[in-house]
Amino acid sequence: MAALPGGSVQGWSTKQVARWLKEQGFCDYVELLCTRHRLDGASLLSLTEYDLRSPPLELKVLGDIKRLMIALRKLQRQNGARSQDIGSNPGSWSGLNGHIVADGGHITASGGGDWLCNGGDCRLREGVGTVTVLRDEQGHAYSNGKFKHLGRLDPEYWKTVLSLVYVISVFGFTSFVMVLVHERVPDMQTYPPLPDIFLDSVPRIPWAFAMAEACGLVLCYILLLVLLLHKHRSILFRRLCSLMGTVFLLRCVTMFVTSLSVPGQHLQCSGKMYGDTWVKLKRALEIWSGFGMSLTGVHTCGDYMFSGHTVVLTMLNFFVTEYTPRNWNIIHTMSWVLNLFGIFFILAAHEHYSIDVFIAFYITTRLFLYYHTLANTRAYQHSRRARIWFPLFSFFECNVNGTVPNEYCWPLSQPAFMKNLIG
CATH class of the missing domain: 1.10.150.50 (Transcription Factor, Ets-1)
Structure with missing residues (x-):
């Protein structure tokens, strides 16, 4: 040297x-x-x-x-002896008997040797003496040679339960709004389908909408597997519920304020009067319990701005690609193919206008990226702008500091044969 x-x-x-x-x-x-x-x-x-x-x-x-x-x-x-006062970065701690500089799983202790970390425990490989840490932005080292990582992401299961309640409530409210907009659907004889470049150019494929929902189901199963094996599954599921609920809440507003004419004569939609409120609630319950899918026998009219099926397809795709390793190219390619083919099938079935699909894709992707940009950038986590425009964000993400790492583990106790293989 x-x-x-x-x-x-x-x-x-x-x-x-x-x-x-x-x-x-x-x-x-x-x-x-x-x-x-x-x-x-x-x-x-x-x-x-x-x-x-x-x-x-x-x-x-x-x-x-x-x-x-x-x-x-x-x-x-x-x-090391001259760097005891340097502790301004998240990976370094100053102590009474030495200085520790942490980098990933390796810790250098200037007081006498190297500390090797595995998960939350660190042990001194060589040297004698103890290190007492005074500053611990990311962790705390005890005098017995143990290292407790305080920067570990807290699953906060109670917040995840609240997010689940939130998205279920939004889905229920969306179902009721779909009943209301069905009553207001424009008469097909008076208001024919609006001009649409794609719908006017591509003949209708009768089985296409079922294929779009099948693409969504496959994406859903892939994401469920990712959530099951992801170490931070509680945070991921909480974010999924928060984003999905927020997008569908926005969809309630757009489809209620403006009623578009039916995009295809095959739908045979007409304004329905469900009578009293109890009848409307019963119909809303049918839509909610069937997840608004034609595969479960649910058929709706009037909910055209914007496409809920496109929202689900796109959100599932983005969660799969975001929370899997970057080198999982096959999974990422499959996810995008399912997303894009699902969107094509929605249009090929003439169930939505092209603008419905475009707006749904744009809003979903922008909201996903906006949310994760704020979540991954700690400097903006508690900003007033985030609290005003995204009120649930500060509540759900206040204790999540930085990017959620893509780490995987068994959801239950580790099988014995796996323990033997790992040693």
Whole structure:
């Protein structure tokens, strides 16, 4: 290893840090780290792999990230005695008897050796003495060598139950609104189908709507499997209920305020008067219990702006692709194919106008991305704007700090043969 620049590393200037980077073979990053972000010695010692991967640095080359972290660990070990006061990053803790720098599952203790972590436990590999942690943004280390990770995501099952109540209530309200809009559906003789480029160009396929619902069922089964095996299934299910309920609540407004004419003569829709409120509630219960699907014998009219089937298909697709590893290309491709084919079948069946499908896809995707951008960016979690425009967000996400990792585990107790294989 080349000789380090003179003086204490903690007191290095940006020029000395630039010299160290060049000596380690990272000339390409001198401009980014030293010129643009003014990295000095103190900030260099507190640098973590999370800092390198995340904004504003966002290094893209994995090999460079790993090699830079190896060089930083050596530098942190050599200067551990002078870095006790550096604890500004989420992965470092200062202690009475030493300094700990955590990076993933590896912890460097300047007081005497390395700590190796597996889940929530950390043990000293070599060296003697104990470390008492004073600062613990992500965890707490006890003097007996155990490490308790306080940054672990709390499932908060009671919030998940509330989200389930919320989405069930919204579905029930949506069913009642569908009964009301059915009574107001425009007369087919007076108001013929509106001009639509796709519907006017593609002949109707009678069995297409059933195929669209079949695509939705397959996507639903895939997501249920993901939820079952995902370590943070409670948070995922809570987010699914929150988003699905919010989109369908918005759909209640759009289909109630404006009644579009029936998109196809095959529907044979006419305004129905269900009589008193109890009859309407009974019909709403039939729609709710049948999930509004034609496969369960439910047929509705008037609920055209926007497509509820497209909402479900798109939301399921986005949850499957978001909460599975990036290299699961087959699952992601299958999910998108089911989503797009489901949308095509909805239009091919002439059950919705093209604008219904487009608006449903756009609103669902934007709401999903908006929600997850806020959830993954802790700086905006408790903003006033989020509380006003997305009131459920702050309540459901207040204790979820950062991105939910895609970690999987057995939902129940681990089978004995799996324990033997793992050792």
